[in-house]
Amino acid sequence: MSTPDAVPPSTVSPSPVAVGPVSSSNNRRPAGADHAAAMDRMYRLTRHVYDLTRRYYLLGRDRLLERVVTSPNTATLEVGCGTARNLIKLAQRPNHGRLYGLDASHEMLETAGKSIEKTLGVTPGLATGGLPTGSATSAGVSGHASQEPIVLRQGLAEQLDAQRMFGRDEPFDTIFFSYCLSMIPTWPGAIDAAMANLRPGGHLLIVDFWDQKDLPSVFAAGLKRWLSMFHVHYRPEVHDAIVELGKSGRGEVEFESVARRYAYIASIQKN
């Protein structure tokens, strides 16, 4: 289970790195601590059936992954990685490069660590350089051409910092949010932090719920009610902000529709 949010890095005991994620320093109260706790409450039980149930309504995730370009030298981050379902799929590529996952929920990351271990057959305890012991978890991907790790980290999207959280001196090549941005109350900060931690020419990819305008209206209304049971819905202001980002010249923005505007995939190439 998780350790408390408020442990500063200097007090993290120098224990061996375990497969399960360890609490980080970047989520001190009050900023974001309530949200992280809310995510833990939301996923405490559902994380056990998450991958099984969400496959039916988190549409477009695999299509987003097809747009993630990896090579042995790339660094890819999923913000709000949840159970690591997407990162595991990327790790199964021959040339996956370095893969990183950030999530607010300790509970989700615990499931992610187990899932990585079970699916990829990793050797636990490969630490990453430059990080305080116990602040991140890396899981080596054995049996692949490259021995690059997946690194998981507990923390908040809006506080993303490649150096402080992942010990990286270089920005990421790709950062993606899969059905995550619309559930972050401080989503503008999450977009800004992602852009700041992306290299020029790098890609920010987002898949999230859209307005369902191309679906029959009766079906769309029922769908909205059903989705609300899972606390998820389309947030037009997020979509609008991505459009504005393109207009501002910070990036080249393209949208594509998934399943008749059930969801959108936004691809933003940073200028």
Ligand SMILES: C[S@@+](CC[C@H](N)C(=O)[O-])C[C@H]1O[C@@H](n2cnc3c(N)ncnc32)[C@H](O)[C@@H]1O
């Ligand atoms: C709907 S789940 C999606 C999980 C995964 N991306 C997928 O496609 O299966 C959203 C995830 O975002 C995480 N999350 C929510 N708010 C966050 C924040 N502010 N910072 C980081 N992660 C957050 C949640 O804990 C949860 O794991």
